[in-house]
Amino acid sequence: MSSTPETLPLVRTIGIMQPLTWLALAWRDMARAGWISFAHGLAMTVFGGLIIAVAGNRFWLLAGALSGFLVVAPVLATSLYALSRALERGEPASMQVVFKTWFNWQHSHFNKWTSQYWCLVQFGLLLALAATTWVLTSAALITLLAPEPVRTPVDFLRVVVADSESGLFELWLALGGFLAAPIFASSVVSIPLLLDRRITLMQAVLTSWRTVLYNPIPMAFWAALIAGFTLLGVGSLLLGLIAVMPMLGHASWHAYRDLVDVSTLPARDAGLAPVLVQVRH
Template sequence: MHTPSPPLPATSPSRATPGVRTIALTQPMHWVILAWRDMARCGWISFAHGLVLALVGAVILAVAHDRFWLLAGALSGFLVVAPALATSLYALSRALERGEKADIGVVLKTWLNWQNNHINKWGNDYWCLVQFGALLALAGTGWVLTSAALITLLAPVPITTPLAFIQHVVLARDGFLFELWLALGGVLAAPIFASTAVAMPLLLDRRVTLMQAVLTSWRAVLANPMPMAFWAALIMGFTLLGLGSALLGLIAVMPMLGHASWHAYRDLVDVSALPERDALAKDAR
């Protein structure tokens, strides 16, 4: 007689493949509405995330204000790692969904002790969020260097101001630097968006491996090409709005996009067969 294999312990990543749902084209607008509701319920703690990110952007501006060849890549590279920086926003939306308190305690637990029931603190499962954040940081750094190299090597004159960038790169009649810059940025942005669309909330919420989370994110994007393209356009539009308002708009835009990303994950991925990361802690209560 065949003896069934024992179930995986709660501290092991699940081998189950998360299901992916299809959504309507306009569903991303619903995520934005839900995000604003979450921000209203969380209050200052949500806007504090946006303030921190806006201050980071201000530091980038201060360091590279007269080096626009570096500034263009640094700001866009900073946005590459934004999904990792928004992790505690996902946790706040999850707490609201569960009817729990969404306060500073949730934020501190997310960043300092996000798996307090995890036995093995040295395994890949425990550090998957950190690993993913490091990969995003590496991708962002790569883009900063690539962008700076393109502009400094191929621009006809030194690019030190936004006006010089517009005049000699964007509006240049002879040359293809701006088109090349956009094309390379798109080559980087498309796979990063596909890899991060739901991966970070999934890693936070369920006990899956980093590879499972990334593949699930790709499957969700490929199963919903038009709605996810619309979502990417909304992210770009809101981000440009935040940057174009002297970074002040980022105080509201960044937490809104973070909360909305949680609701995107909940709509796109069926996690009913996956164990929760903090299941043991919840049972203990």
């Protein structure tokens, strides 16, 4: 088994419009993978619908569940990264790829109890903790500053969003952006990197931060695209997530391939064919 590297991989700089190329490549992958990609989006849409049905009018429970769902979504999209990787290698994007990703993603890793084997689970838990922190902080802010109690989504729209004089909604958005920025920086390439290469969780997170520091404007544009498409998907009664989630998942794989030079890193699973390392356009 290959050991993890001691140094971080090199990070490339990209043009500001490169995220649009990732979206175009994502649609190509979705067309080639067919129903398997859209099944991921449908599953996430159904799960989101169940959250809304269970949480109902309990606003903070609904906010917490949806926030956790959206923050952990990059981990849930791991098999979409694997599908894009298979297509990149010229392999079939089949359900076998999906099953192997979720149930036997490191079949050459005999020790199943090390932190390396569970790195994706660990990262998912960290993201869930971040989402919980946001909901608790948000609840405290609204509780302290709102002129009346906010208990339902309608209360939030009426008391916070529709009140243009208090500035509470603007403050709430600013706080959300402040807390979301480090989550984005930590996760933008971490998960596909952990899936693809033998690297520690800390190294993957540091590499992800470096991609943002080296490409601040393109990555800000990418973050805005992710937020915009996610809001579009949620705002369409979650139906838009059927296409949005697989699109963002496949695009995230291409973002990782463009931003990180993995030529010096060992493959995550020695039993897999080597990834073709090349300078991306």
